Amino acid sequence: MAAKKSSKKSNVSAEELLGYYKDMLLIRRFEEKAGQLYGMGLIGGFCHLYIGQEAVVVGLEAAAKEGDKRITSYRDHGHMLACGMDPNGVMAELTGREGGYSKGKGGSMHMFSKEKHFYGGHGIVAAQVPLGAGLAFSDKYKGNDNVTFTYFGDGAANQGQVYETYNMAELWDLPVIFVIENNQYAMGTSVQRSTKSPSVWERGAAYGIEGEAVDGMDVMAVKEAGDRAVAYCRAGKGPYILEVKTYRYRGHSMSDPAKYRTREEVQKMRDERDPIEQVRDLLLTGKHATEDDLKAIDKDIKVRVNESAEFAKESPEPDLSELWTDIYATEIPQETA
Ligand SMILES: Cc1ncc(C[n+]2csc(CCOP(=O)(O)OP(=O)(O)O)c2C)c(N)n1
Numbered sequence: 001m002a003a004k005k006s007s008k009k010s011n012v013s014a015e016e017l018l019g020y021y022k023d024m025l026l027i028r029r030f031e032e033k034a035g036q037l038y039g040m041g042l043i044g045g046f047c048h049l050y051i052g053q054e055a056v057v058v059g060l061e062a063a064a065k066e067g068d069k070r071i072t073s074y075r076d077h078g079h080m081l082a083c084g085m086d087p088n089g090v091m092a093e094l095t096g097r098e099g100g101y102s103k104g105k106g107g108s109m110h111m112f113s114k115e116k117h118f119y120g121g122h123g124i125v126a127a128q129v130p131l132g133a134g135l136a137f138s139d140k141y142k143g144n145d146n147v148t149f150t151y152f153g154d155g156a157a158n159q160g161q162v163y164e165t166y167n168m169a170e171l172w173d174l175p176v177i178f179v180i181e182n183n184q185y186a187m188g189t190s191v192q193r194s195t196k197s198p199s200v201w202e203r204g205a206a207y208g209i210e211g212e213a214v215d216g217m218d219v220m221a222v223k224e225a226g227d228r229a230v231a232y233c234r235a236g237k238g239p240y241i242l243e244v245k246t247y248r249y250r251g252h253s254m255s256d257p258a259k260y261r262t263r264e265e266v267q268k269m270r271d272e273r274d275p276i277e278q279v280r281d282l283l284l285t286g287k288h289a290t291e292d293d294l295k296a297i298d299k300d301i302k303v304r305v306n307e308s309a310e311f312a313k314e315s316p317e318p319d320l321s322e323l324w325t326d327i328y329a330t331e332i333p334q335e336t337a
């Protein structure tokens with residue numbers, strides 16, 4: 001099994017760095033806006049923000065190619081933006097409007113895009129793990145070289161269905177990358193309180209699955225690990241586990257005041273490990289961008305996010321007749337419903 005590797009920052013081009021910066025900042029600003037709209041009562045139901053974890057999905061999407069699939073949990077807004085879904089459609093789904101990806105009927109946790117090969121958005125902890133293996137099975141069956149990124153949390157990693165899936169995925173050499181987003185907490189339970197071994201990825205060894213741990217606050221390290229995982233899976237060698245060590249800055253969901261950890265713990269992570277600040281520093285010290293360039297990027301992103309919020313407020317509520325659509329895979333005519 002591979003050991004943890006650090007990123008070689010010198011190999012990364014200015015263009016690549018700027019791309020990571022923009023993609024991570026879009027997620028951060030989008031999530032901040034979603035938090036505001038939630039506070040204003042415009043978003044109902046659950047809303048789990050991805051702030052702090054941006055480098056995970058941005059690094060891994062940089063390792064993906066057209067045709068690859070992704071599936072994740074309820075903490076899904078970042079994944080959707082990173083794979084190129086439209087911020088308008090995501091934000092309007094959060095506000096439960098017709099212009100949302102699930103026509104306003106799914107909300108934060110249940111969005112999909114066939115076009116971008118994004119298979120949800122799942123509210124049941126770890127439910128997406130066997131589904132991810134199923135997606136990978138379909139690609140193997142069809143004989144193409146696509147891979148499926150199957151994301152789940154440190155809490156989900158203690159679920160039995162993860163290990164049933166590991167066994168079958170390795171048995172059938174499925175091209176699935178199991179991405180454990182270890183953000184140190186499962187609701188109010190820290191990893192230390194729930195898990196004896198600090199290396200969750202090493203459990204794959206019991207099933208013969210290769211893997212590694214990676215610093216999830218370093219987008220370049222994530223991209224490099226993603227490249228290794230993708231190369232392994234595309235070569236038909238079977239599944240691969242990436243345990244990405246990250247941190248969520250906000251509570252579990254918008255309704256969590258996060259009293260189980262200190263403010264100092266969160267502040268220290270923000271000050272010392274923030275994924276966006278790390279890339280910002282590299283851009284500035286490498287003279288790839290000036291403070292003014294970065295301000296202009298932030299301004300453009302805020303404009304884009306504000307547009308999505310306006311769209312999400314103005315898009316109409318779904319029509320009542322929508323209650324009878326999208327229930328079964330094959331549409332049932334309304335008169336018989
Ligand atoms: C089967 C199931 N059990 C319990 C819950 C309640 N629940 C929702 S999120 C969560 C914690 C999951 O934590 P983790 O997998 O670390 O993901 P994170 O929220 O940190 O991204 C729990 C227990 C659920 N949704 N589904």
Ligand SMILES: [Mg+2]
Nearest residue numbers: 153154185186
């Ligand atoms: Mg977690």
